Amino acid sequence: MNDKIRIGIVGYGNVGKGVELSIAQNDDMQLVAVFTRRDPSGIHTQTPGVKVVKIEEAASMKDQIDVMILCGGSATDLPEMGPQFAKMFNTIDSFDTHAKIPEYFAHMDAAAKEGDNLSIISVGWDPGMFSLNRTYAEAILPQGSHYTFWGKGVSQGHSDAIRRIDGVQNAIQYTIPVPAAVEAARSGSEPVLTTRQKHTRECFVVLKPGADAEKVKEQIVTMPNYFDEYDTTVHFISEEEFKRDHTAMPHGGFVIRSGKTHNGEHTHVIEYSVKLDSNPEFTASILVCYARAAYRMRKAGQTGAKSVFDVAPGLISPKSAQELRATML
Amino acid sequence: MNDKIRIGIVGYGNVGKGVELSIAQNDDMQLVAVFTRRDPSGIHTQTPGVKVVKIEEAASMKDQIDVMILCGGSATDLPEMGPQFAKMFNTIDSFDTHAKIPEYFAHMDAAAKEGDNLSIISVGWDPGMFSLNRTYAEAILPQGSHYTFWGKGVSQGHSDAIRRIDGVQNAIQYTIPVPAAVEAARSGSEPVLTTRQKHTRECFVVLKPGADAEKVKEQIVTMPNYFDEYDTTVHFISEEEFKRDHTAMPHGGFVIRSGKTHNGEHTHVIEYSVKLDSNPEFTASILVCYARAAYRMRKAGQTGAKSVFDVAPGLISPKSAQELRATML
Secondary structure, X not given: OOOOEEEEEEXXXXXXXXXXXXXXXXXXXXXXXXXXXXXXXXXXXXXXXXXXXXXXXXXHHOOOOOEEEEOOOOOOHHHHHHHHHHHHOEEEEOOOOHHHHHHHHHHHHHXXXXXXXXXXXXXXXXXXXXXXHHHHHHHHOOOEEEEEEEOOEEOHHHHHHHHOOOOEEEEEEEEEEXXXXXXXXXXXXXXXXXXXXXXXXXXXXXXXXXXXXXXXXXXXXXXXXXXXXXXXXXXXXXXXXXXXXXXXXXXXXXXXXXXXXXXXXXXXXXXXXXXXXXXXXXXXXXXXXXXXXXXXXXXXOOOEEEOHHHOOHHXXXXXXXXXXXXHOO | OOOOEEXXXXXXXHHHHHHHHHHOOOOOEEEEEEEEOOOHHHOOOOOOOOEEEEHHHHHHHOOOOOEEEEOOOOOOXXXXXXXXXXXXXXXXXXXXXHHHHHHHHHHHHHHHHHHOOEEEOOOOEOOEHHHHHHHHHHHHOOOEEEEEEEOOEEOHHHHHHHHOOOOEEEEEEEEEEOHHHHHXXXXXXXXXXXXXXXXXXXXXXXXOOOOOHHHHHHHHHOOOOOOOOOEEEEEEOOHHHHXXXXXXXXXXXXXXXXXXXXXXXXXXXXXXXXXXXXXXXXXXXXXXXXXXXXXXXXXXXXXXXXXXXXXXXXXXXXXXXXXXXXHOO
16 A cells, blocks of 8 residues: 555545545545534545545645645635645645636645645546647647636536625526537538527526525526526526536536648648536546656656646656557557 | 757657757757668758767767657567667657567666666657546546547558568558548437447559459458458559649548536537648647647756646646646636
């Protein structure tokens, strides 16, 4: 057991639980402890022998964990927790507030360097694998256009926004790519697509007793930034229907780039897509293989903050460079 | 001009010409010279100011070229030319004889180290981008199956094999993925697909005067390794039809991985695909952006042979790490 990469999980929500499941699929890794803000006695992990520890006690386990996977949210958890942990551990996180990535990177870089650790930020599928695919495709086809479509899947941000409306008891919002727009992007004709043309939004809402459905619907479809630029449909359902039909967490998406060579005569289309039964488990699986890379990069002497752009692909694979060349190239 | 990456092209066939076109799309690069085994006076490049030089004189230009892109074939050119050039220059090549990659890597590694250079081997789309996508997807979903489909596109190896048959004047072979097999791979059900189920082969053959069509057809469809395991159709056409309809070089393909999480309960499908008007120009575009990576890696002090698995994605992009984080993550 001692030569396995020793992993800690911070936060035991959907992603944290997915990380635990993914570690069990990787023979070179071992889950050592789960760290929580809750009462540890209330948390029961799946893996035998795993400690559940108060988050405040993490510092005492510095010598027992090689990489800490931070499964907190980007809004409030990671901006605070990220740099704290980066001072003590190598870390992986899925920070996804796109506009604040440069600022977060700077904080993580300073903290990781202070602690002589390595932190890979914004790991997941978007940001993450989608970012990589945009970058590979743009480097290959510098003259071209790229398109990202998300869905069909749940947007937590949009679901939360609906839940904040007066009279709403529960709500979920699905982002749906418009098939005609996906086809147009794939065609290589490099169409200009508006926000409205690319995605539709579908909402399932449980009302509080006595709430005015028409008023709620109006507030949703006109909500600035969230819904006003989209064609949105709103369905009112019962709490029972909600629980029966809307608790799974599927998602998916497409990154398409089309570009030209030979003075515009030849068209090439590169597409990357994912279709996921469980968004948090897929994200968790990506976090786990990047934990392997963080461990190896730190062992090779690197420190500070990194992004997926800095990680050579071979480092995330359990296979050696020699094995990869012989079997995967 | 002086801070541009100075590129040399060895071999001015379809890929070499594609490299020239791609360099023109990348502002940070400059084509310095084309090296050829032919008479240089017979070669006219598109780019003003580019020298055309006999291959034997390459050594005299060591100080004028940062990265040499080797556009020779894998069967006879690269095994000899690769190590020779790796002693003198940083190199990029598209060596694609899968079974011989470990041996070629070893030779290139020794030669590049001897010359204090860096060589990235087997760059292209397969091997290359497809290899990367198989590796990323397998690391993310270790429990699963992967599928590679090629086409519709020309297989040079199969076309050559037909041309060697007695009575054949000209021939081209298209590899075609079977739509039902692609759909089955995409479904996430992890089907076991035989060679015959995955691809069909379609041949267009021009016969020599007096050749026996039935005999030629029989020799094609029963040819061991090349055709015997496939459903093959053979069309006989005239040389005029051949020239009119079969000189373009489209290609494409799909890498699909489906895997499970949550003890097999959840299925995820990752797909990468390309659809290309010109196979050699697309390959060339990949070679060119990896030349950027070779230049940067050598500048950072690395030497020896590398594969795409060793190259951090950010290194192939003209954007800085900071720009990538701000705009692509």
